[in-house]
Structures are given as C-alpha cells and as structure tokens.
Amino acid sequence: MNIEFLGGASEVGRSAIFLKDEKNILLDYGLKIDNKKAQHPMPAHNVDAYIISHAHLDHCGFSPALYMQNSPVSFGTEPTIEIANILIEDAMKIAKAEHMPQKYFKRQVSAFQRKFVALKYHETSHYAGYNLTLHDAGHIPGAAITCLEKYNTGKRVVYTGDFKLSPQTMHKGAEVVKSDILIIESTYANRNHPDRNSLIEKFAHEVKEVVDNGGTALIPSFAVGRAQELLMILEKHGLMENTYLDGMATKVTKVVMNNLKYIRNQDVIESAMKKAHVVTGQKERTNALRGSSIVVTTAGMVEGGPIVNYIPRANRHSKIFLTGYQVEGTNGSKLLAGKPITVDNRKIHINIPVAFYDFSAHSGKDDLYKYVKESDPETIICVHGDKENTNSFANTLKEMGYDAHSPKVGDKLKVDF
Ligand SMILES: [Zn+2]
Ligand SMILES: [Zn+2]
Structure with missing residues (x-):
C-alpha cells in the first residue's frame, strides 16, 4: 500500500491521508484556517471511499470539494455528519458574504450527504475486501478512531484522528485498538496537560467568584465539543x-442532545440544557450583561462570533475565561498578552482580567506513548502536529x-499491508 499525505502532515490543519491499495481510501479532508484564510489539502483523484474521523473543520471542512471530481461512498458516525453539515453550511454562508471564490457548490454538498453511511462504534462494515470499524476517540461527540483491516492479510491500519485517552466530563476516554500500522496525531507530543480534575475545580471556583461579585464570566468556547463539556x-x-x-454552540449542543449515546454523563447535559438561557437576540445579551451571570459562546479564539459583542460591554467585575489553545495572532492570544483586540477593523482595549484554562480534548505526551505501546504496531506515522513535534515524536519512537x-505534506510512503 502507498500512503500519500495530502495535508495535516508536519502541521495542524487540513488533515488528509490517502491510502492507495486495491481501493483508494481517503482519511479526512479538512481545512486549515490561517489568518482567516482557508488553506486546502492537495487534490485527491479516483477516491473510492472516504472516512471522516470527526466533525472539526480541520478534518471534515473540505469534504464537499471531493465530490467535484469523485463520487466516493463516505463513512463516519451520525453526530459527525450532522455537525459537519452545520459547519459546512456556515462556511458556505461566510464564503458568500465575503465574496471568496467557491471551491464547491450546493450540488456537491448534497452529493456528500447522499453518499454518507453512518456507522455506530464497533459496527463493522464490510467494504471491498476490508473490514471497517470505528471506535470511540474520546475527543468530541462522534469522534472515531478508524480501524481498517484487510481480509486476505489480516493486517490493520489504525488512524487515531484526534483523540484523548484520559476521560473528560463528556467522554470516557479513547479506546485502544491493536494495529500493524498506526497513524497517530501528535499535537501534544512534547508536553502533558495539567491534571484535569484540579483544573475543573479551580475553574469552577474562579467562575463562581466572578458571579458572586456581580460580574459576568465570559467564556469564549469552540462550538463543537468544548461548549458542551463546559x-x-x-x-x-x-x-x-x-x-x-449563545451562537453556533446552541445548534451543535442540540445535535449532541439527539445523539446522547455518544457521550457519558448524559443526565448532566440534559439538566444543564434545561436550565440554560438560550440566546436568540440582543435583548437576552443585554440581560446577560447585567451581571452575576455566565456566558458560554463562540468564537473560542475570540475571532468573531457573539463573544466580541459581549466583551466590550461587560462590567468591571467581569472576567474572560479562555478555555483552549489560542493560535498566535488571534484575538485570544492578544488577550493573553494584554494587547488590544481587533473587532471589525477597530482596536479595542480590554480592561477586565483574562484567565486561561487548558481544557484540551487531545492526549498529552504520556498518553500518546501509552497508546502506542498498547496498540502495539510495527509502523507508526506521526501526523497532526507541527514539524518539531512530529519529528521528535518519530525520533523517540x-x-x-x-x-x-x-x-x-506531499510525501508518499510505501508500507506492507
Ligand atoms: Zn478535533
Ligand atoms: Zn484536528
């Protein structure tokens, strides 16, 4: 088998891994957003089957473009397609509003949706000489670790996608799948995350303090996964x-509520949503800003979304809680550095404090090595990490x-399969 890396190799973003065997099977087809501009993976030709690990844009965001030249059957979980549809619809709207060149059209979106086959975790699909099984990746609702097993050799390619081995409030932690060839994410191959339980306690305590003091705890959050976990x-x-x-997080949470078997502690999200004030207009935003309140909304890196409407209007007892990785140059990273943020080309100075919490949904260093040992492969391919991380991870292995x-990106690798 030949493996071609069309994107997401020695970088984070636009994940796309092409397995060329008796059939041509593509794993993920995502986007990379750099300075608000989308970067695409390399073109993929003659794709027979397409497997989507999960509904983050860096893994699924370019899916419809595949249907310009190809017409592959695609596989993933039910929450993956439902959330991907929301994100793709939104991306098309933004592209249209900003007069960006269209890389695909409504027809391709429909083709993508029509050709999608939803698989449950552990439900094996027999596809053209292969057994395809998806396993829980413990990352976001519906995120899957893909296992592709060849009938005649019994060999297995396992693609982790993004995964978290240790539990989150919403997920019980990734399943370890035995492999011969392991394609593994490397985002945090260089460091461990802080202890999750003490982080949660500290966060809850600090949020409560703001509420008790009459402020608004402003929590910018990624819409998919993070908002529900929070x-x-x-x-x-x-x-x-x-x-x-507020914002896109509401739509995505509704999908999660319709797919409760993909998460744990289901009663907790149900009771949370019964109490949540779902924002539908400016009036509720003004109410929220009266103080002694909490706002969970997009964008996670404060690049647009309702959060930029809240931040300049919050009272002086308020605080901003960043809850995930902030890419260099984004408003989120500017807040951390104490610099003014940019909203609609205007510079805004922020006078309320900013806290940072590493609620990562990725495995840290120790868990990556633990996964490798337990999966027990011969060949390991380190992807989805910057160059330094993937190189040093591979060297240590x-x-x-x-x-x-x-x-x-652009490399090809021949493996025994
Ligand atoms: Zn992800
Ligand atoms: Zn990713």
Whole structure:
C-alpha cells in the first residue's frame, strides 16, 4: 500500500491521508484556517471511499470539494455528519458574504450527504475486501478512531484522528485498538496537560467568584465539543442557573442532545440544557450583561462570533475565561498578552482580567506513548502536529525500536499491508 499525505502532515490543519491499495481510501479532508484564510489539502483523484474521523473543520471542512471530481461512498458516525453539515453550511454562508471564490457548490454538498453511511462504534462494515470499524476517540461527540483491516492479510491500519485517552466530563476516554500500522496525531507530543480534575475545580471556583461579585464570566468556547463539556462542568458545580448559551454552540449542543449515546454523563447535559438561557437576540445579551451571570459562546479564539459583542460591554467585575489553545495572532492570544483586540477593523482595549484554562480534548505526551505501546504496531506515522513535534515524536519512537515516520505534506510512503 502507498500512503500519500495530502495535508495535516508536519502541521495542524487540513488533515488528509490517502491510502492507495486495491481501493483508494481517503482519511479526512479538512481545512486549515490561517489568518482567516482557508488553506486546502492537495487534490485527491479516483477516491473510492472516504472516512471522516470527526466533525472539526480541520478534518471534515473540505469534504464537499471531493465530490467535484469523485463520487466516493463516505463513512463516519451520525453526530459527525450532522455537525459537519452545520459547519459546512456556515462556511458556505461566510464564503458568500465575503465574496471568496467557491471551491464547491450546493450540488456537491448534497452529493456528500447522499453518499454518507453512518456507522455506530464497533459496527463493522464490510467494504471491498476490508473490514471497517470505528471506535470511540474520546475527543468530541462522534469522534472515531478508524480501524481498517484487510481480509486476505489480516493486517490493520489504525488512524487515531484526534483523540484523548484520559476521560473528560463528556467522554470516557479513547479506546485502544491493536494495529500493524498506526497513524497517530501528535499535537501534544512534547508536553502533558495539567491534571484535569484540579483544573475543573479551580475553574469552577474562579467562575463562581466572578458571579458572586456581580460580574459576568465570559467564556469564549469552540462550538463543537468544548461548549458542551463546559456546560456539563458548570452544571456539576451548580452554576447553570444564570448561564447563557449563545451562537453556533446552541445548534451543535442540540445535535449532541439527539445523539446522547455518544457521550457519558448524559443526565448532566440534559439538566444543564434545561436550565440554560438560550440566546436568540440582543435583548437576552443585554440581560446577560447585567451581571452575576455566565456566558458560554463562540468564537473560542475570540475571532468573531457573539463573544466580541459581549466583551466590550461587560462590567468591571467581569472576567474572560479562555478555555483552549489560542493560535498566535488571534484575538485570544492578544488577550493573553494584554494587547488590544481587533473587532471589525477597530482596536479595542480590554480592561477586565483574562484567565486561561487548558481544557484540551487531545492526549498529552504520556498518553500518546501509552497508546502506542498498547496498540502495539510495527509502523507508526506521526501526523497532526507541527514539524518539531512530529519529528521528535518519530525520533523517540525509532529509538524505542519502532519503524516510525514524520512525513511532510506531499510525501508518499510505501508500507506492507
Ligand atoms: Zn478535533
Ligand atoms: Zn484536528
């Protein structure tokens, strides 16, 4: 089998891995957003089947474009397609509003939706000489670790997509799948995350302090996964009574509520959503800003979304809680550096404090090595990490005796399958 890396290799974003065997199977087809501009993966030709690991844009965002030249059957979980549809619809709207060149049209979106086959975790699909099984990746609702097993050799390619081995409030942690060839994400191959439970306690305590002091706890959040995890944390700490949910996070949370078997602690999200004030207009936003309240909304890096409407109007007892990785140059990273943010080409100075919480949904360093050991592959391919991370991860794995690789975009690799 030949593996071609069309994107997401020695970089984070536009994940696209092309397996060329008796059939041509594409794993993910995502986008990379750099300085608000979308970067695409390399073109994929003669794709027979397409497998989507999960509904983050860096993995699924370019899916419809595949249907310009190809017409592959595609596989993923039910929440993946439902959330992907929301994100793709939104991306098309933005592209139209900003007069960006269209890379695909409504027809391709419909083709993508028509050709999608939803699989449950552990439900094996027999496809053209392969067994395809999806396993829980513990990352976001519906996120899957893909296992592709060849009938005649019994060999397995396992693609982790993004995964978190240790549990979150919403997920019980990724399943380890035995492999011969392991394609593994490397986002945090260089460091561990802080202890999750103490992080949650500290966060809940700090949020409560703001509410008790009459401020608004402004929590910018990614719409997919993070917002739901935060709502569950707030509910578990009795903080949902005056919590507002705004923007795209609301739509995605509704999909999660319709697919409860893909998460754990289902009763917690149900009770959280019963209490949440779902924002539908400016009046509720003004209410939320009266103080002693909490707002969970997009964008996670404060690049647009309702959050930029809240921040300049919050009272002086308020605080901003960043809850995930902030890419250099984004408003989120500017807030952390104490610099003014830019909204609609205007510079805005922020006078309220900013806190940072690393609620990552990715495995840290120790868990990546633990996964490798338990999955027990011969060949390991390190992807979805910057160049430094994937190189040093692969080098350490080589020293441990594995056949490890850290390809770049455009590279090809021949493996025994
Ligand atoms: Zn992801
Ligand atoms: Zn990713």
